[in-house]
Amino acid sequence: MRVAVADVGTNSSHLLIAEAVTAGDVGGYRVLDALKDRTRLGECLDAQGWLTPEGEDRLSSALTRFRALAAAAGVPEVHVSATSALREAPNGAAVASRMLARTGVYPAIISGEREGELTYLGAAHAVELADDNVLLDLGGGSLEFVRGDQARARDVLSLPLGAIRMTRAFVPAESPGRKEVTALQEAVRAALRPHAARFAARPGTRFVLSSGTAEAAALALLARRGEEAASVNGAHCTVTELEGLLGDLRGLRAAARARVPGFERRADTAVAGLATLHAALTLLGATDFTVSEGALREGMLTEELTRLRAYQSSISARQRSVLGAAERFGANLSHARQVAALARELLGQLGAAGVDIGPAAEARSLLTAAGALHEVGQIVAQSAHHKHSAYLIRHAELRGFTPREIEWIALLARYHRKSAPKASHPEFAALSAAEQTRLTQLVAVLRVADGLDRAHAGGVQIERLERRGGGWHLTLRGATPLDLEGARDKADVWARAFGPLTLHALA
Template structure:
């Protein structure tokens, strides 16, 4: 089982390709490949904060490279999370949608809180945590604070204090002047002060830093001690050492800073980054910190692998045959799992509302299989892949299903996109009238489920489905604008089978 994830930040974009280790180790993985692209989106914003055409080109180039490298490793799709740069750009959602059409990869824009949760998960798998932990993750545009325990994040805060942002706002000259640096520190103190009590360091609290700036600081501080290390994961340093490093590099010009060990690639923003971290740590009362090389993309990777491993371990024997078939035909297992889960959730809500959807358990099993296999036809061709999927399902040798059930799975996959079932279609016409009505209703469920993961971000959850009068109202969480658009576009058969469908998303 292999997964590819990437994060798009203000300064750079990173790809990570890994495969699961032993089935018994949830989230355990081995890195196969990694790639960093210095997209520098923070440089490509106009006066209104919109991403410029140059920024879009840089991002498209990075995502195209990421997809090609993942494909060469046998991974059909890259899961991408976009952070501060796209999150805050007024045209961020439009840029993300254009990336899908240009590159086939959709950078799902995540909140600062979600970013903090995933970063904490990545750090938790990289360093030993204490019963109480405070994580600081400094990016180019934002600084996340997370308080948590070994089980996970408990409180998350995102503030616009990233290294690139603070450099532009407070350090216009090189080298930085003391007055400008003092203003930067004051800005950090002022922004954090209303929230400081939530993240104040207590007796026994472990403070963890996760960012390129933190890793660079660790390398520089170790060098100042006369130490060298292949990795800085787990390395520690004191607030005083960080302050000494800041004072040393503050007075250096750019070329000289670039010669300091560890600072070579971020010499232009490192003064603001170090000053921001120092001021934040000081405000929270931290004296010593531990550096984690596990960050956002590692958290994304662990979460996705854990989901897939849990899915594999929970399905029935015949659904394992479905999963094996999906893997054999190179299907996107993450998308398949998500569509199947959404279809089951919608089905359960409809049944709870009294909608007739066939014998208990049968519809659930058929939708689960069809959700997993609906795109296997892409191994033949993208064009008309729904028809190719139907053909492959009929001839794949699925175990544990009757010939009738296999035919229904094939038909569900056949109609998950494009035209609705029609009496002029021979395979559909071969069904009885009641069977045609039931299949159409199941197709309606599958199409909406597929639309709800149009972004392939895998974040949507069904929260409620209510019938009011003759219409249905679906509430979901975690949906991107593309997911909502996809569900609305694919609700045509739902409207015919059940009645009009409206959607709303929880923030």
């Protein structure tokens, strides 16, 4: 089981390709490849914060490289999370959509809170956490604060205090003075002070830092101690040491800062980054901290592998046959799992609302199989892949299904996109009137479920489905603009089977 994830930040973009460790390490993985691209999108924002064409070109180049490397490793898709640069750009959503058209990869824009949760998860798999922890994750555009226990994040805050942002606002690149650093740190304290009680030190609290700036600081501090280390993960440093490093770097010109171990490529943002972290740590009452190399992309990786493991372990024997076929045909298992889950949830809520689609257990089984296999035809060709999927399903020798059930799974895959079921189609015309009605209903569910993961980000959750007037109202959480567009485009058969569908996305 292999997964490729990437994060797009203000300063750089990172790809991580890994495979699950199947024995002895629950939730573990082995990294197969990694790639860092210094996209520096923060340099490509105009006066109004819009990402410029140059920025789009840089991002497109990085995503194209990521996709090629993942494909070479046998991973059909890269899951990408975009943070503050696209999150805050007025044209961020439009840029993300254009990236899908240009590269085949969609950078899903996540909230600062979601970023903090995933980063905490990444840190939890990288360093030993205590019963109470406060994580500080410094990016180029934002600084996330996360309080949690050994299991998960409990409280998350995102503030616009990133190293690139603070450098531009307060610190000249060449030789910042004490006055500029003092002004920066006062701005950090002013922004954090209203929230300080939520993240302040308590007896036994462990402070954890993640980010390139934190890793660079740890490397520099270890060098000062005369310690050599292949990795700074788990390195323990004091806030007093951090203050001394900040003072020394502040007194250096950029060229000299670039000669300090760890800061070879961070000389321009080193002072602002260290000053921001120092101000935040001292305000929260921290005296020391641990550095984590696990961050956002490691959290994304852990979450995705956990989802896939849960999916594989929860399905029946015959659905394992379906999963085997999906893997054999190179299907995107993450997308398959999400579509199947969304289809089952929609089916369940329709049933709860009094809609009868025949035997519920059979309908769930058919939708689960069709959700897993609806795109396997892409191994033949992208064009008309729904028809290729139907052919492959009919000849995949799925175990545990009757010939009739296999035909229905093939038809569901056939109609997941493009044309709706028509009387002129021989396979559909061969069904009885009652079967045609039922198949159309199941097709409606599958099409909407597939549309809701149009971004292939796997983040949509269905809150509730309600009857309203002559139609339906679907409330969602975690949907990207592309997911909403995809579901609306694919709600045509739903309108025919059940009535018009209206979507509402929660923040």
